[in-house]
Amino acid sequence: MFSTIDYVVVGVYAVTLFLLAQWVSRERAGHHKDASDYFLAGKALPWWAIGASLIASNISAEQIIGMSGSGYVIGLGIASYEWMAALTLILVGKYLLPIFLKRNIYTMPQFLEQRYDHRVRMVMAFFWLGVYVFVNLTSILWLGALAIQAVTGFDLVYGLLALAIFAAGYSLYGGLKAVAFTDIVQVVLLCFGGFAIAYVILQDVSGHTGVWKGFSMLMEKAPEKFDMILSPDNPNYKDLPGISVLVGGMWIMNLSYWGFNQYIIQRALGARDIGEAQKGIVFAAFLKLVMPIIVVLPGIAMFVMNSHLSSPDEAYPTAMKMLPAGLMGLVFAALIAAIVSSLGSMTNSISTIFTMDIYPSFVKADKRRDPVVVGRIVAVLAMVIALVTAKPLLGNFDQAFQYIQEFTGFFTPGICVIFFMGMFWKKTTASGALAAAIGSAVLSFVFKMAWPGLAFIDRVGLVFLLCVALAVVISLVEGGKEQRGAVDLEDISFKTSGGFNLAATVVVLILAALYATWW
Template sequence: MNLSTIDISIFVIYAIALLGLALYISRNENKHERNTEDYFLAGKSLPWWAIGASLIASNISAEQIIGMSGSGYVLGLAIASYEWMAAITLIIVGKYFLPIFLKNNIYTMPQYLEQRFDSRVKTIMAVFWLAVYVFVNLTAVLWLGGLAINTISGVDLATGMIFLGLFSLAYSSYGGLKAVAYTDIIQVVLLIFGGLMLTYISLDLVSEGNGMFAGFGILTENLPGRFDMIFSSDNPHYADLPGISVLVGGMWVMNISYWGFNQYIIQRALAAKDLKEAQKGIAFAAYLKILVPFFVVLPGIAAVVLFPDLNRADEAYPSLMTLMPVGLKGLVFAALIAAIVSSLASMCNSVSTIFTMDIYSHIKKNRSQTHYVKVGRIVSVLALIIAMISAKPLLGNFDQAFQYIQEFTGFFTPGIVVIFLLGMFWKQMNSVGAISAALSSAALSFLFRAAFPELPFMDRVGVVFLCCVAIAVACSLVTKTQNSEHESQTVSLGDVNFETTVSYNILAAGIIAILTAFYSAWG
């Protein structure tokens, strides 16, 4: 094994501390029997710092750390656009989407679609999200997490996946979202500190002991192509990140779908004390997001120098961890596990929320709150078991898991974004238009992929999005008599306040200024 006794001891201390904190938080709730609002939305009591930390901890997982580092190994800093564009997206979500969702007092994204359209739209999207969370997100996190454990410690991959699943359930299944969100504060601190330490040591090794900045200078001098943020059309990796389309095309669709309408992300904001608290949490998360490439992508670029002959790009981050000194290796390993189990817990909680509140509660009506909470816990366990069984068949043959995840979800995200954006901001959008957008998104994505294989997937996402807008608008206008009074009323924005505080506006301007500087320097 590559982990020393000291490293293992550090990890064990972390695990015990995390489980102890989760148990403490879970036992110190109100004395009444835990209901669905307590379990799925943390009693709507989360403060901004817990929301922001939990957003990042839920987002940054194995597919982010290992997968994006692997993409950094191959593509370079350009892959950071996913993170930096997400920071701006979060600001937009906080200003324009959260006021609508919180006003409608919802538990889930499908629930909003039922309020806005009808049960058909809700059910279609609920089933879709359940499938994606289990067969794409959970499988990716488990597979890459198991791969990391195997590379670092020598533990069998399957054993590693089972450990991750049991660990995430141990601290999240009893306390629900509240336990997940508050323990995420520890997770994100450990994640950022451990990640930055790995970056420092990796760059120092590149410079052969002359320091981090010297190492960074060597990378920019010897690997200039790895620091191009906007690829030209003759770049061999143009298909992955197609030039200016990264800034004005399909990536916006991907990011808006993920940060605005993704249950296991937006659920933290839905659990806020109030709108202002949610918006402060969103802004906090946006600034944390800017940091991510510096401790995820940059180590992947350093690995090009330190490990030039890797068999798989996704081995870059775990391989770097083997270079860490005793003690620090245990800390960085704990940070990686922290990211993985946090995302697993968040995804399982969201799967159980959608299944219980959007599907099961409509089949088994008028059951007790305790009954629904129990069902949610059972669903979490089943989701993990299914994901473990599916992980190797689905992901075992892919070199860059992060790019695989992005391309797969890109088949469906254009329709999702169209349904929500038109549903929120265009009164004449109806359920026929929503269903047509959902079905057209998948059909057109597969059609364009087969007919135009050379078209970069991100450009395909943008084109399919525009097609879905046209189809949804046309179908809604043709069938406008089906647009019920209920649908027109729920989209009313007259009493929704989109004004944000001065501090929020200043923070938003800061995000834009920082990202403008980054793209100017490396564009």
């Protein structure tokens, strides 16, 4: 369990992060923090902050604890969520970011109003608020508190409170700037801690004869855990249905998350310019390639060492207990870093959507308060709601990561249809977009009830195609004319730098090698 030196390491991390956040959030004399400063970091983020913040926001308790749990049950196949995300990021940087930055937007709902109408903006704004608070924020808090309890023995309630207070304390004043500029520290700590635990656990597996020997022994003792493309007779096929992870519904899941998710894309919207945003995207793509070492490998190793854990999500916390004093504190600090970074990012995105999309629609201009003040109040309220609802919503799931993917899979097909058709088909109407959004949830529910054997990733792909057809039919019935807010692609340059193109090629080659090795 935790020793004095472990507590000292965690304490030093917490104090350092808090002070750093306050330092980067400071304002020039006479300058008043406005909405652009608070929600988009003054549109001055450099590439390294964008890339680090993308990963720090993404890799949290739901990834580290949840994906390690899925690695324990499924194996390396779950790494497809990470590796395919690297390629998805490249596509987002080349084809989607130029459109968003050209529109000079703060939020995804704002783009939807520019392209469609106010109804679409409001529907999606309220939807995202609900998902961010009751799915994402609650899962980060709950799994983080579980990890704290497993490693230190702290009561769950105290763990939840400590995470919420700490995350609010370091991010509330500075907003996105505080989150993004401290995330480079968070990512360094996360990677160092993740590689440290992988090193220790592989050494233990090999009997201290070497890391590569330990990895080879994992493949020898549990070869079924190293199948990237699962066969239909695999007991976990329903979670990862074979080739669909490469050509099916996982693309819809990834594009929705990395391309149309306020929580993620907000970092790129705060870039100095398109070139800086694309460099940050490439940086994040390379980091995603190594993430399975941190979030999947410990789960596989724990299966080999202890295949009788009471819950798969105990795999990572159990692995942490194997670490020596001091190093355990460092790895625990890395886990806390991932959790509080995601909490800070999530609450900032929640406050951005409420303040920029919902608040102006219900409060007259002469009665509105300072948007920065409103944003801070909303961030606190969101955290309080998540604290209260975390246990009732997530207390009964043993693979929280799979629960999150399954739930979001009800809505991602419609989200992708709304954005893709809004960007690339000028005749898509607002009614067609709303039909796709509503149809996504309805069709997903119908298929889940009527066809329970259908893998949810396949369901996502099928529902996406049906929602495209629905949006097309309704748009054509309404006249099939070019819409007033249609995106003029001729005014947008999709040309990327030589460095971006080279990086994209390297990512593709690495992915091809990985899948060829563990097909």
